[in-house]
Amino acid sequence: MTSSPIIQVSGLRKVYKGSLKPAVDQLSFAVEEGEIFGLLGPNGAGKSTTLMMLCGLLKSDAGSIRVFGLDAGRSSNEIRRRIGVAPQEIALFPALTAWENLVYFCRMYGVKGAAIRPAVRGLLEEFGLLEKADVRVLHYSGGMKRRLNLIAALLHRPGLLILDEPTSGVDVQSRTMILDYMRRLRDKGVTILYSSHLLGEAEQICSQLAIIDEGRLIAGGTLSQMLAENNESESLEQLFLNLTGKGIRD
Numbered sequence: 001m002t003s004s005p006i007i008q009v010s011g012l013r014k015v016y017k018g019s020l021k022p023a024v025d026q027l028s029f030a031v032e033e034g035e036i037f038g039l040l041g042p043n044g045a046g047k048s049t050t051l052m053m054l055c056g057l058l059k060s061d062a063g064s065i066r067v068f069g070l071d072a073g074r075s076s077n078e079i080r081r082r083i084g085v086a087p088q089e090i091a092l093f094p095a096l097t098a099w100e101n102l103v104y105f106c107r108m109y110g111v112k113g114a115a116i117r118p119a120v121r122g123l124l125e126e127f128g129l130l131e132k133a134d135v136r137v138l139h140y141s142g143g144m145k146r147r148l149n150l151i152a153a154l155l156h157r158p159g160l161l162i163l164d165e166p167t168s169g170v171d172v173q174s175r176t177m178i179l180d181y182m183r184r185l186r187d188k189g190v191t192i193l194y195s196s197h198l199l200g201e202a203e204q205i206c207s208q209l210a211i212i213d214e215g216r217l218i219a220g221g222t223l224s225q226m227l228a229e230n231n232e233s234e235s236l237e238q239l240f241l242n243l244t245g246k247g248i249r250d
């Protein structure tokens with residue numbers, strides 16, 4: 001017997017108020033347990049809109065989303081408790097220290113009492129930020145903020161992580177640390193859905209990929225499946241350009 005996917009998206013559609021064109025349209029894909037699934041697409045393709053609907057932060061206009069087998073429309077609170085979300089825009093309080101930020105996120109995610117200190121301390125240590133725990137986030141570098149943004153999503157040890165461009169704007173050292181951590185989580189059975197512009201990175205860590213453009217799925221599967229279906233392409237970057245074109249996007 002095969003297990004059902006952790007995320008099942010079917011016929012998803014979203015049109016923003018005042019917009020004539022859907023941001024997401026007829027989008028369907030499934031994410032299996034324990035895999036790193038990469039959602040790729042050019043600027044404005046609909047990646048963040050899709051991830052926000054999955055997290056219950058945005059309502060869809062049509063289609064269905066099931067997460068852990070639960071309907072995202074009806075069980076959004078329960079789903080939110082069981083997932084960790086690191087948004088594209090850094091979601092931290094700049095005037096608070098890293099420690100204070102993480103205590104806040106612990107409470108938000110239901111980590112309470114004596115469990116707070118080891119959760120915060122352990123993750124700060126793993127991400128090389130323990131010595132800077134009492135520094136206000138406004139003094140953090142881009143890479144440090146990105147790592148802290150990710151820690152905030154991990155405090156309650158979620159079984160599913162949704163990461164919107166988790167390595168955006170960081171140096172090679174922070175990127176390597178974040179990607180290694182993602183691999184280690186995957187090896188422990190955590191499922192990760194992530195979006196990125198960095199095709200080389202996605203190629204390295206994802207077992208499944210979906211390329212979307214103008215809100216629609218234009219290719220999906222493993223990299224070798226997608227390359228086999230598009231025999232003019234020899235790499236993910238070539239395939240991506242062949243499918244999405246070379247025109248500049250807004």
Ligand SMILES: Nc1ncnc2c1ncn2[C@@H]1O[C@H](COP(=O)(O)OP(=O)(O)OP(=O)(O)O)[C@@H](O)[C@H]1O
Nearest residue numbers: 016017019023041042043044045046047048049050
């Ligand atoms: N709040 C909003 N109101 C109106 N239109 C929006 C809003 N947010 C996004 N859009 C539009 O919806 C489309 C999809 O945007 P979205 O941010 O989901 O794309 P993306 O793939 O995440 O892009 P990027 O890679 O640049 O982050 C774009 O045309 C964008 O301009």
